[in-house]
Amino acid sequence: MSRVNIADVASAAGVSKTAVSFAFNNPEKLGQATLERVLGVAHELGYAPHPAARALSMRRSGTIGVLIPQRLSTVFANPFLSELMQGLGELCEEHDLTMLLVPPLDGSLEGAIRQASVDGFISLGLSPDDRALEMLDRIGIPAVLVDSDASPNHPAVNVDDAGGAEAAAQHVLDLGHREVAIIVLPPTRAQVGHTPAASRRLAGYRAALDRAGAPEPFTVTAGVTMAAGARAFDALPKGRRRPTAVLAMSDMAAIGLMAAARTAGLKIPDDLSIVGYDDLPMAAWTNPALTTVRQPIVEKGRLAARLLIQRMKGRTVESPAPLGTSLVVRGSTSRPFESKEATNT
Amino acid sequence: MSRVNIADVASAAGVSKTAVSFAFNNPEKLGQATLERVLGVAHELGYAPHPAARALSMRRSGTIGVLIPQRLSTVFANPFLSELMQGLGELCEEHDLTMLLVPPLDGSLEGAIRQASVDGFISLGLSPDDRALEMLDRIGIPAVLVDSDASPNHPAVNVDDAGGAEAAAQHVLDLGHREVAIIVLPPTRAQVGHTPAASRRLAGYRAALDRAGAPEPFTVTAGVTMAAGARAFDALPKGRRRPTAVLAMSDMAAIGLMAAARTAGLKIPDDLSIVGYDDLPMAAWTNPALTTVRQPIVEKGRLAARLLIQRMKGRTVESPAPLGTSLVVRGSTSRPFESKEATNT
DNA sequence: GATCGCACCTAAACCGCTTTAGTAAAGGGG
DNA sequence: CCCCTTTACTAAAGCGGTTTAGGTGCGATC
DSSP: OOOOOHHHHHHHHTSOHHHHHHHHHOGGGSOHHHHHHHHHHHHHHTOOOOHHHHHHHHTOOSEEEEEOSSOHHHHTTSHHHHHHHHHHHHHHHHTTOEEEEEOOBTTBHHHHHHHOOOSEEEEESOOTTOHHHHHHHHHTOOEEEESSOOOSSSOEEOBOHHHHHHHHHHHHHHTTOOSEEEEEOOOSSSSSSOOHHHHHHHHHHHHHHHHTTOOOOEEEEOOSSHHHHHHHHHHSOOSSSOOSEEEESSHHHHHHHHHHHHHTTOOTTTTOEEEEEEOOGGGGTSSSOOEEEEOOHHHHHHHHHHHHHHHHTTOOOOOOOOBOOEEEOOTTOOOOHHHHHHHHO | OOOOOHHHHHHHHTSOHHHHHHHHHOGGGSOHHHHHHHHHHHHHHTOOOOHHHHHHHHTOOSEEEEEOSSOHHHHTTSHHHHHHHHHHHHHHHHTTOEEEEEOOBTTBHHHHHHHOOOSEEEEESOOTTOHHHHHHHHHTOOEEEESSOOOSSSOEEOBOHHHHHHHHHHHHHHTTOOSEEEEEOOOSSSSSSOOHHHHHHHHHHHHHHHHTTOOOOEEEEOOSSHHHHHHHHHHSOOSSSOOSEEEESSHHHHHHHHHHHHHTTOOTTTTOEEEEEEOOGGGGGSSSOOEEEEOOHHHHHHHHHHHHHHHHTTOOOOOOOOBOOEEEOOTTOOOOHHHHHHHHO
């Protein structure tokens, strides 16, 4: 009592397998009477074409893969991915595609890539020398990179990371801060150096700080979870020379850090100004609401999916210009405490 | 210059296709020397087995499907799914499975189901008479239902929806509220009636209200987005007899409603008490923090995935007992304004 | 020295579908 | 009446793997 296949339907309807296939895929090639009979029998028998067989035969699976550089349980804790998935999902629905989540198998993305039956890949935050990219070229599946440097073979979708970071740093400098801490994103996978997006943001922060002649910033690494943000606060220097403003590379870390700071008795923003990055929906809901750099995440997903679909159709596409970022000033930043006192007295 | 296949490797290494296949899947069946040669040639040529061919031949794709009853762009706006995906993802990683998101194709879940090349399905919030369930039986793929009533063929994972709702309602009653509004979840798909979970929560609210002899509650329908929650506030009666407490079936709607209420000049919780449902991480970060019913979403995902994997191994599994829910009291609920006045004066 | 077992490898069937090339019959034009 | 299109359908060759059922050759056994 195994699954009913095309041959079963064919013999039950007294036609060839070809006719059954036509009934589903090229109905106009069949006579009215036969078509109805075949469809009738197929439905009666509960026939559904086997997807893998179909994919093999048609060289197309109707699926795009999303290459996740971290564990699923980690990456979904960050609403960033949800936002991106909304953008990707919109385009997928429009084009009747399903999405396969491809996290590292046994820690290896390459292994996962080769096992995935997909027509194209969206890859998230891969560093350009990642061996996974090599694998993509090798099996000849089109890909679009997100938050990476463009590779010769694949277009990349990015936002103006540096510009946003610069605006954030300039904002706290304008408020009068001098001692600044930067919460750096951790490397995405076991490798030296930062992800491309992290590097660009760091460069943006530094550009503004250097230009203003601010002292060397403190740097602490933290993942994109609130818990990591809280730990980052603990790692910050607490002595006489302590940061009065924190530039975080993610809203999640910023929010966690804010919680830890408040638990430690600091008033936000009076004792510590905090700037996030991303402008996740929840950034507007914290107390105080988070000042942050907005990047158009959903739009980024849409654009990446659109480009990938183009490539899957055989067109060649160039990397688009980076999408814009903008500073959203809310309640988590103010002038540093000392300068307020100075003004007040 | 198409993709290199197993025959290419075989002839390049001077062996049969079988030998190449063995090299990857049953290395112990090959002599040391041959094994190394084959593997070497394969790597050199950049060979990777075609996933669809593999799936067809082995009758197993290494993928589980997640049946999404709504549009992807909608459903990912709700952090609920992210939480669930964390739980599912954990088990998937443990068992080297990938996850396929299966939203309705052209509005039809059945169509999407038959196209998905997966070894099992997790289905979210389907009503028991949904035609998609029928399709699942027909093609004989094991499935586990989440937030549905158990079907004869598939186990269901649920939480104690009614108990949580009852506790929420009892909480506001204990605080002294009488006029209560309920924000009902909308039907998941085009169909009459509510989703099973929504029905159970509604029953829980009503049980507590009836027992206390409270007047008939106002009911408003709202989807699980903050925008929908805000609209729900507008739909609430504003006159003399207006609700002093709102029981929402989701945190998202509750938070949106809270925002709209505050924009309208109400003080939360003094003028309006609000209770959510889910206890999403962000519920702790709103201002005031949201009183809500906690359900173990990640655990729900883990359990569902665990059961599905069991079923995929051929074991039969029973529906487990509902997971527990509990009320988390935070700052969005208090005694109604009038009764405070009464106490104060 | 024939027989057996074992280690190593292969031919061919099979998974379930799509699609090309082609056949048979019916219709139409000269 | 014959030839040429259409129309309606089919046989068989893929797609790219896995797996079953052997087939060698060699040393060990009797």
